[in-house]
Amino acid sequence: MTTPLEENMIHSTVAPPDPAVEGAAVAAPGRDAPIAVKIHSDGAPKPEVKGTPTPQTDVATVPVVRLRGMSFYYGSFRAVREVTFDVPKNEITALIGPSGSGKSTILRAINRMNDLIPSTRVEGEVLYNGEDLYGDRVDPVEVRRRIGMVFQKPNPFPKSIFDNVAFGPRVHGLKGNLNDLVEQSLRRAALWDEVKDKLKQSGTALSGGQQQRLCIARAIAVEPDVILMDEPASALDPRATLQIEELMHELEERYTIIVVTHNMQQAARASDNTVFLNMGEDRAGYVVEMGPTTQIFTNPKNQLTEDYVSGRFG
Amino acid sequence: MAAAAQPGSPPLSVVLRGSAGRRRREQIIRAIFFGAASLSILVSIFIVLSLIFEAINFLAQIGLDQLVALGWFPRRGLFDLRTLFVGSVITTGIAILVAGPIGLGTAIYLSEYAQPRVRRIVKPILEILAGIPSVVLGFFALTWINPQLVQRLNPGAEGFNLMAAGIGVGVLIIPLIASVSEDAMRAVPRSLREASYGLGARRITTSLRVVFPAAISGITAAFIIGISRGIGETMVLAIAAGGSGGSIFQLNPFEPGQSITAAIAALATGTDQVRGASAAFPSLFFLGLILFFLTLSLNLAGDVFVRRTRQRY
Numbered sequence: 001m002t003t004p005l006e007e008n009m010i011h012s013t014v015a016p017p018d019p020a021v022e023g024a025a026v027a028a029p030g031r032d033a034p035i036a037v038k039i040h041s042d043g044a045p046k047p048e049v050k051g052t053p054t055p056q057t058d059v060a061t062v063p064v065v066r067l068r069g070m071s072f073y074y075g076s077f078r079a080v081r082e083v084t085f086d087v088p089k090n091e092i093t094a095l096i097g098p099s100g101s102g103k104s105t106i107l108r109a110i111n112r113m114n115d116l117i118p119s120t121r122v123e124g125e126v127l128y129n130g131e132d133l134y135g136d137r138v139d140p141v142e143v144r145r146r147i148g149m150v151f152q153k154p155n156p157f158p159k160s161i162f163d164n165v166a167f168g169p170r171v172h173g174l175k176g177n178l179n180d181l182v183e184q185s186l187r188r189a190a191l192w193d194e195v196k197d198k199l200k201q202s203g204t205a206l207s208g209g210q211q212q213r214l215c216i217a218r219a220i221a222v223e224p225d226v227i228l229m230d231e232p233a234s235a236l237d238p239r240a241t242l243q244i245e246e247l248m249h250e251l252e253e254r255y256t257i258i259v260v261t262h263n264m265q266q267a268a269r270a271s272d273n274t275v276f277l278n279m280g281e282d283r284a285g286y287v288v289e290m291g292p293t294t295q296i297f298t299n300p301k302n303q304l305t306e307d308y309v310s311g312r313f314g
Numbered sequence: 315m316a317a318a319a320q321p322g323s324p325p326l327s328v329v330l331r332g333s334a335g336r337r338r339r340e341q342i343i344r345a346i347f348f349g350a351a352s353l354s355i356l357v358s359i360f361i362v363l364s365l366i367f368e369a370i371n372f373l374a375q376i377g378l379d380q381l382v383a384l385g386w387f388p389r390r391g392l393f394d395l396r397t398l399f400v401g402s403v404i405t406t407g408i409a410i411l412v413a414g415p416i417g418l419g420t421a422i423y424l425s426e427y428a429q430p431r432v433r434r435i436v437k438p439i440l441e442i443l444a445g446i447p448s449v450v451l452g453f454f455a456l457t458w459i460n461p462q463l464v465q466r467l468n469p470g471a472e473g474f475n476l477m478a479a480g481i482g483v484g485v486l487i488i489p490l491i492a493s494v495s496e497d498a499m500r501a502v503p504r505s506l507r508e509a510s511y512g513l514g515a516r517r518i519t520t521s522l523r524v525v526f527p528a529a530i531s532g533i534t535a536a537f538i539i540g541i542s543r544g545i546g547e548t549m550v551l552a553i554a555a556g557g558s559g560g561s562i563f564q565l566n567p568f569e570p571g572q573s574i575t576a577a578i579a580a581l582a583t584g585t586d587q588v589r590g591a592s593a594a595f596p597s598l599f600f601l602g603l604i605l606f607f608l609t610l611s612l613n614l615a616g617d618v619f620v621r622r623t624r625q626r627y
């Protein structure tokens with residue numbers, strides 16, 4: 001039994017796109033063409049092969065997040081230089097590149113997580129559904145609620161599994177049945193069956209892979225639009241890593257995912273689009289190449305990209 | 315030195331034996347340190363034993379029924395323990411009511427809100443506060459806190475009273491509670507804060523719902539250490555609480571009173587001129603023993619909580 005309110009909450013992410021957003025996307029045709037163009041309406045079966053080039057006549061996917069000439073500074077050090085790329089809705093976009101190329105910095109700039117580090121600064125634009133996230137009147141708290149995050153090291157709160165998942169909804173005063181929401185989030189994070197009998201147990205007592213899925217469930221519970229993942233599987237064993245990747249595929253139906261990874265196979269397996277970053281001579285990260293993952297991995301345009309994805313550098 | 319490799323040098327088995335002189339020196343050094351360690355333990359044992367011995371002596375001299383009386387007037391053979399107990403509890407309670415919120419607020423501010431620059435300024439100020447001798451604070455409680463604060467809010471308050479003394483003790487333990495709590499909160503990993511902010515929690519929510527519970531053991535330890543310090547505090551109470559000659563049993567914090575510590579100070583400094591007289595002098599040891607066990611158990615409890623904090627991460 002779900003009340004209309006819950007119904008609304010649960011399905012909000014699959015509701016038809018906001019007309020304003022549609023408008024924004026239509027208003028700028030061609031100029032900033034999304035990196036991936038393919039059929040993707042809700043409910044339609046996903047293409048079998050990731051990133052298969054599709055004819056231009058198809059409906060373009062809507063970019064949810066767009067970076068426009070974004071530079072990021074830690075004090076006077078420019079860590080990221082004029083990064084521009086689009087993140088299509090309901091797809092997985094991977095950020096790859098050598099250590100220090102600014103992948104985490106970019107990721108954390110997208111939900112204003114870097115605001116927590118003193119004397120950091122952003123230039124250029126980070127747009128979310130057409131709104132500049134660094135606009136004067138934007139509250140970073142609201143941003144983070146819509147653009148959630150999963151970290152490299154699983155970081156469950158030292159609270160019960162239930163309280164971990166319920167934390168976000170409680171903080172935001174979400175109405176509706178908390179039990180249902182927790183169950184649903186844990187199910188979506190493919191963790192429910194393993195923990196349903198021990199919801200009162202501490203989240204920190206789970207295995208690493210379970211902890212990471214708990215963190216994903218916790219992020220999902222606030223019904224974000226976008227989920228940022230910074231090397232979500234790097235602390236996990238191969239089996240848990242595959243579980244997380246599989247989970248990401250299931251999640252992309254409802255959420256837009258941006259994932260940082262060091263693992264080339266993972267990027268190739270798990271993403272629709274890839275952005276390859278490199279570190280310039282000034283130590284600032286910049287975008288070398290971006291496009292559908294298959295193209296980046298099988299037919300890169302830039303020699304640097306080819307060297308990197310084939311493991312010859314980095 | 316590859317001595318063994320040179321021709322004509324002693325065989326390896328002899329070289330490996332090392333020098334007998336050095337081994338003996340090591341043993342002597344070891345003995346010295348062992349002696350120092352044993353001495354401190356022996357002194358402690360001696361003190362505790364003499365406390366116990368004299369306390370028994372005291373209890374043997376008076377009847378147990380004398381431990382409940384009109385008040386604590388050792389000169390007159392009135393040894394009402396409740397008076398001192400209540401004096402200690404009321405003043406320590408007031409002190410914690412003052413220092414708890416202020417100290418915790420300071421800790422939350424320093425650990426969660428303050429820019430590094432501000433922290434660099436505020437922390438040393440706290441340390442200065444911690445360095446104020448308690449005799450100065452006692453005087454301050456008597457001459458400023460009481461007339462300017464306590465008697466303003468309650469004109470009926472006496473010139474010496476438990477309230478002013480308790481506030482004075484509170485001021486004394488603010489830095490303690492603040493710094494121990496702050497350490498505990500700063501020990502909470504940044505990843506937990508980021509998890510909270512990443513879910514769209516505000517700073518106050520993150521502080522109160524994530525950092526605070528994660529640091530609860532350390533914060534509990536801070537309070538226990540604060541209580542222990544409050545119960546052990548002497549000078550402020552001896553100066554500002556009144557009742558140096560003794561005190562009637564009463565519960566009103568706006569009246570004078572005497573704590574265990576202040577009673578000991580009064581007896582030991584001879585304010586009571588009782589040396590050798592009746593049971594008054596041995597009562598000193600009895601009180602000392604009670605105080606010792608009170609603070610010992612508090613410190614042990616504090617230790618348990620501190621250790622629990624350390625284990626978590």
Ligand SMILES: Nc1ncnc2c1ncn2[C@@H]1O[C@H](COP(=O)(O)OP(=O)(O)OP(=O)(O)O)[C@@H](O)[C@H]1O
Nearest residue numbers: 074079097098099100101102103104105106117283
């Ligand atoms: N808090 C910080 N303060 C100052 N400089 C920082 C900070 N965090 C990162 N940097 C710098 O910014 C640059 C980019 O770092 P970032 O962590 O974004 O790289 P990354 O691509 O995620 O690397 P890795 O693959 O090792 O995680 C680096 O030169 C790094 O030293």
Ligand SMILES: [Mg+2]
Nearest residue numbers: 103104105230
């Ligand atoms: Mg990184």
